[in-house]
Amino acid sequence: MESSTLKKVHIFSGLDDTELAAVNEIIRVKKFNKGDMVFFDTEPYLGFYIVKTGLVKIYKISKDGKEHILHLVSSGNTFAEVPLFENLGEIKEDDFRYPANAMALEDGTETILVPAHKFKLLLENNRTICLKMLSGFAKRLRHLNRHIEELTLMDVTKRVANFILSEYINKRKTKKDAKEETLPYITLHISKNDMAAYLGTIIETLSRTFKKLHDDNIIEVDGKKIYIKDLEKLRQLAA
Amino acid sequence: MESSTLKKVHIFSGLDDTELAAVNEIIRVKKFNKGDMVFFDTEPYLGFYIVKTGLVKIYKISKDGKEHILHLVSSGNTFAEVPLFENLGEIKEDDFRYPANAMALEDGTETILVPAHKFKLLLENNRTICLKMLSGFAKRLRHLNRHIEELTLMDVTKRVANFILSEYINKRKTKKDAKEETLPYITLHISKNDMAAYLGTIIETLSRTFKKLHDDNIIEVDGKKIYIKDLEKLRQLAA
DNA sequence: CGTAACCTTGATTAAGATCAATTCTCGTGG
């Protein structure tokens, strides 16, 4: 693999070429189509993953089939690193399972598997990766805390408003289009079903919420596009 | 402070005496009574905390006063470390706030403040602390994921059953009393109100749930003690 | 242009929150 790909991965971004080569040595690329499983929560833990291209959802399923999405991972980001550090020191990887399910959401999704035991050796001798990993974990923790806050303290409307808003802020941050949009909008990269499962609700309720927001002249939903007709009202709702 | 106290703190447990002395140099002990605030989510970030003795709750409050407890921190454990790693590299600590509120739940709760900037220097030169911190974060992440799973996929009864069960398992793990109890029980260290806020519900619903479990001959609640009358049924409920 | 996946809408139900009224518990001072 070209080391340019690895450099774009947050936890490897500070490494020099020798270190990158060492990483390159141990990784393995896998390709998936939409709907393919990267792993089940019943499988033994092999190592963590990086999304090279595409999108992966990390989710849990209840006994009666209800799904909740914990995390949506886009390219350049890692997932399933947590089990790495739960038995540091000991080398036994047996009976370690993946903590959730992972499914590719787009055709042509490519992931990079970083095997646990080989990576650990690398980690223990490399402070840079260690610190990057810490900052990655910190980011995730903040995100999860926020997620819990939303799930427990906000109703569905507030959660939807927050979702749209943070997608919009995110979009503005990454690709700062010189030209201001006439009508600001976001593009959904996931199905409405997945959006509902991420927001801790179901598709029917999400649909009704969209309708309500539309009737209040706040948004306009057209397929995968959500137009923001009244940013100020949306902000108020989300607060 | 005696270094024996620091040794009991997970992230410092692998340090030698020189390193411990360095840590000892920078910390500051604070004392609280029940109900005292350790910090508000509006305060500027000074550093993270260790609970020396007592109990601290980390929580969020919604606009309309609803409270949700993210985390209960008992002695030997750390909290509010996340903001440490969100601006690694840059030294500006300005406009960093604590991400949630922290309140002491017991009289005589003592906390140790570890100042951010001084600790960062220590961290960047100490792989042991770095790795310990990673494993601490991993533990927290797993816990939060589990928490979200419970909040989104389980009803209140299931959550209560899980809470009692994991408290019980935890108790059995830490103090392995030689003598098996006639009737297994747990002792609540928090108020029912706090228990409800932790489980994402309210005290009335918790009370009703206790009653239901009591009527089904599964538990017996007596003040701060919850007796487990039918461990097997409790396990089934929790699953 | 047919069919499957996706989405919307309506009617109904259920879980749990809210509101309100007691009751219980326990520490304090008389």
Next chain:
DNA sequence: CCACGAGAATTGATCTTAATCAAGGTTACG
């Protein structure tokens, strides 16, 4: 030792939100 009062917990009645069940409509794509 008892009475008091405050905070904590229980219980009942009612209300609200969102889930469930059911049916129909839309879209996309071979």
